[in-house]
Amino acid sequence: MEGVLVTGEARAALEGECVRCLEPIDDEIDVRFQELFLYDDQVTPGEEPEDDGVSMLEDDLLDLEPLLRDAVVLALPFQPLCxxxxxxxxxxxxxxxxxDPDHTHEAAIDPRWAGLTALKHDED
Ligand SMILES: [Zn+2]
Ligand SMILES: [Zn+2]
Structure with a gap:
């Protein structure tokens, strides 16, 4: 009655990097969205809602971009992992x-003894 209910599904390509190892991530994301777009003649002239979250038809056309952007951004992983x-x-x-899961390092020198390695070098 008061507008057009839009329901849809969108798929977007994701590119980013793993928060742990910085490997590039290539993935896809699927989102669903639904929004009511009000007819613009529902609004009394002079009382148009500006940015209060109400979507409006404009001359029988609707702008999907903000809707898509919000749906995708909300669905993005907060900490993407490879x-x-x-x-x-x-x-x-x-x-x-x-x-290289098995690689090892020699035990680090205890910083409290680190001064001794210098002494040894002097001896050489
Ligand atoms: Zn990773
Ligand atoms: Zn290492």
Whole structure:
């Protein structure tokens, strides 16, 4: 009666990077949306709702862009991952742990003893 109810589905390509290992992510996202667009003759001239969240038809046309943008942005993962259990990067060397899960480093020298390595070098 007072407008046109729009229901739809959209698919968009996602590009980003994993928050843990920075691998590029290529994915797709599917969103559904629904919105009531009011006829613009429902509004008394001079009392047009500006930005109060009401969608209006404009001369029998409707602008889907804000609707699509909101639907997609809300559906985006907050922390995108290349895969569910991405192990991230090695804190020592920055290697991607998924490519090289078994790599190890020699035990780091306890900073309290670090001065001793300098002494040893002097001896040489
Ligand atoms: Zn990752
Ligand atoms: Zn490492």
């Amino acid at each position: 895969e569910e259990d991405c192990p991230g990067l090695c804190v020592e060397c920055g290697a991607r742990l998924k490519d």
